[in-house]
Amino acid sequence: MSCAWSIQPERFSSLRTILSRRPVRTRTGERQSTQPPVQPLPPSKPPVQSLPPSEPPVQQRPSVQPQPLQPPIQKLLSSQPSIEPWKPIYPDYAVGIQEQKKEVTKLLDMERESQLSLAVVIYGVGGIGKTTLATAVIADLDLTQYNYSGVEIHADRSRNDIRSFQRQILKDAFPAYTYGRNLMFTNSAEGRDHLTSAFQAQGNKPVFLFIDNALREEDLQELFPERLAGLPKRSRIVLTTRNLGVTDMLEYAGLERRDYPVGTLPDQDALKILFKEDNIRGRENMQKVLKISDGIPLVLEIVGARLRKQNYMVERCTQIFEALESREDVKEENLCQRIVTSVYNELVPSTQEAFLDICCFFANWNRSDLEYIVGAEDVTLLLEAALMKTSSKDELIVQNIIRAKG
Known part of the structure; x- marks a missing residue:
């Protein structure tokens, strides 16, 4: 007669494995694991760093004495050839001004060796052709060696912005001075200070200024500094006006002045x-x-x-x-x-x-x-x-x- 159940060897081995993994309680009540203690890992070694590639020895350059820096605009202007600036177009519609044009050109005396600056005032009644004559004279001049600037003063004083005239003169006639400067001054007095500083700047070319339709002396006083004798050497100013008396400030400013009256046509x-x-x-x-x-x-x-x-x-x-x-x-x-x-x-x-x-x-x-x-x-x-x-x-x-x- 066979037994009701029999011990299978494979099941017994698995049971024995499970019992062997159970912790054993000691007499002191502490559980003791039957597994072998975990061995600590050996300390990690630092990674081996690759050596940098060998660099060639730095060659010592010979010492150079530092040169003074030249302003970029001065360097640009000195390296560029002389180019004639913009100037008015000759008024080909004008009649009977050839002799007058020769006389005004002679007064300007552009070829003289003297380093003095001067102003020529063209005056006469309204409609007589002062602006036409001045434009014809300037259009025929060789202004390659000059920085040119021209402004027109309005008869209506409310439309005149003296500061804008000053900014235009500074930008056109003194580009080296205005380079990188903020010219948004708040009043004409600051503009006159800028003009005075521009006059005294080194390396300026002679300037040629055309002031058209000067009707009031106060406009010229607000526009220009008190001393115009500080203009760059050999500079010229041509000014048109109906009233010769409004230009008296040119003499007070220390500038040589020559007047030319425009006559009526024959x-x-x-x-x-x-x-x-x-x-x-x-x-x-x-x-x-x-x-x-x-x-x-x-x-x-x-x-x-x-x-x-x-x-x-x-x-x-x-x-x-x-x-x-x-x-x-x-x-x-x-x-x-x-x-x-x-x-x-x-x-x-x-x-x-x-x-x-x-x-x-x-x-x-x-x-x-x-x-x-x-x-x-x-x-x-x-x-x-x-x-x-x-x-x-x-x-x-x-x-x-x-x-x-x-």
């Missing part, structure tokens, strides 16, 4: 303005017009434009001649203003608005751009009325006394 040149074409009937009847116009180029241009529009029939130009004939005991400036006002009143409203916009914002702009902005028809009417003219580069030129009307 009848021969005046007829060239009145009659653009030859063989026009009625020339013999223009003596009265020449006498009334008094040889003032602006008046001659406006009257000539009106006569050409009316086929040189004086009886059709009653309004403009009434303004001319009422000139007894009237200054020439008021005469020009009366003529401009007379022509302006005859314009249609849209052309009047275009005229005011050009005078205030778009003087000396390109004609095609202005035709796009204000209208081609209005620009053509203003040109036909001689309220403005075009330059050789198709820019619309407006005289100062006309712009003051705008």
Whole structure:
């Protein structure tokens, strides 16, 4: 008879394995593991660091004496060849100024060996052609050895920003001084201080300044320092004004000064303005017009434009001649203003608005751009009325006394 259960050897061996893993309680009550103690790991060795590649020995360079650093702008200016700066365009529309241009050029005396600086003041009544003459003189000069800058002072003083004029002169005439400087000064006194410092800076080229339409002495006093004798050697200033007395500060500033009065045009040149074409009937009847116009180029241009529009029939130009004939005991400036006002009143409203916009914002702009902005028809009417003219580069030129009307 067989036993109900039998011990299987493989099950017994596994049971024995389990019992051998049970901890044995000792007499003291502590459990004792039957597993062998865990042997501690040996201390880790530091990683072997690779040796850096061998470098060649540093060669000792010979000692060099430090050279003084040269300002970048000075180095640039000294390394570049002399280039003639920007200057005004020759007014090819001018009539009868050749002899006057030679006389003013002689007064400037650009070729003299003297190191002194000087100023030439061109003066005369409004509309006589002071700016045209000065522009023609400057356009024919060789200004390669000069830094040029030109500013135009407005007749309306509220539109003049003396600080902007000072900044323009500093940037154009003294580029080495203004390099890297903050020129946002708060008043004209700081601008005069900058100009004084620029005058005294070393390495300056001679400067050529053109100040157009100086009408008030206080404008020049705010613009320039008290001493202009500190300008770089051989510098030149050309200044136009209607009143010679406003330029007295040039003498007080220690600058050599020469004056040139602009005279009226002779009848021969005046007829060239009145009659653009030859063989026009009625020339013999223009003596009265020449006498009334008094040889003032602006008046001659406006009257000539009106006569050409009316086929040189004086009886059709009653309004403009009434303004001319009422000139007894009237200054020439008021005469020009009366003529401009007379022509302006005859314009249609849209052309009047275009005229005011050009005078205030778009003087000396390109004609095609202005035709796009204000209208081609209005620009053509203003040109036909001689309220403005075009330059050789198709820019619309407006005289100062006309712009003051705008």
